Amino acid sequence: MMNNFDEIQKMSKDNMDMAMESFGTMSKGMQAIAAEVADYQKKSFDEGTAAVEKLVSSKSLDKAFEAQADYAKSAYEGFVGEMTKLGEMFTDMSKDAYKPYEGVMSKLAK
Template sequence: MLNNFDEIQKLSKDNMEIAAESFGSVSKGLQAIAAEVADYQKKSFEEGSAAIEKVVASKSLDKAFEAQSEYFKSAYEGFVGEMTKIGEMYTDLSKDAYKPYEGLMGKFGK
């Protein structure tokens, strides 16, 4: 009976360590994603402000439409690129969070 208790205690300790390691990976990953989103928002705001200034400063209606079109195109391309990057960051986050459990799954398979 004492042997089973020791095994259960060791298994419980191992599971807590794995959970803590996984939580640490998730925490770091979410911080990196939050920093990336904040950087993108700042950059997007600055580019939007510059575009508004360029449209307002345009001498003709054609130039204003041209400036607006350029901004919309670059904003769309930047958005798609950023969402792709954030998607990859979430994929990496899930892989890093799963890594500690890989060894545990191998134990149950035996």
Template sequence: MYTQLTNKGTDMLNNIEDMQKLGKDNMDMAMESFGSVTKGMQAIAAEVADYQKKSFEDGSAAVEKLVASKTLDKAFEAQADYMKTSYEGFVSQMTKIGEMVTDLSKDVYKPYEGLMGKMSK
């Protein structure tokens, strides 16, 4: 009877240790994932800020060019050039940010890949 109680106590102690290890592993994965989110969001925010600055500068230059136009044709040409480059820049920037978000998603998921592999077995 004593050995049965001792074995049950040892099993319970092992279960508690396993649960503590699992909890620690889960916390480590969550912190790694959170670090990836933080780093990725900072990079995206910096990219958006750079784009906003460039967009403002381009807009200011376009207004100056528009005001300096001597003829109506030159004014329309300046406006059309600005609209074209502005649109192309916007599409390019959104593509880049989309790629950054995709990379961020992959980085956030990485810590959980091993766990998902264990669960599927």
């Protein structure tokens, strides 16, 4: 009877350790993602401000349309690139958070 209690206690401790390790990984990953989003927002705001200044200082309507088209293209490309990067960061974070459970899952699969 006491042997089973010790096994249950050890299993509970191991499960808590895995959960805490996974939570720590998720926490670090979310901090990195939040920092990346903040950097992107600042960069995007700066680029938008520069585009408005360029648009306002345009001497002709053709130059204004050209400036607006250039900004739209670069903003779209930047957005797609950033979303790709964030997707990769979320994928990596999920894989890292799952790692503590790989051993348990492989035992259950057998």
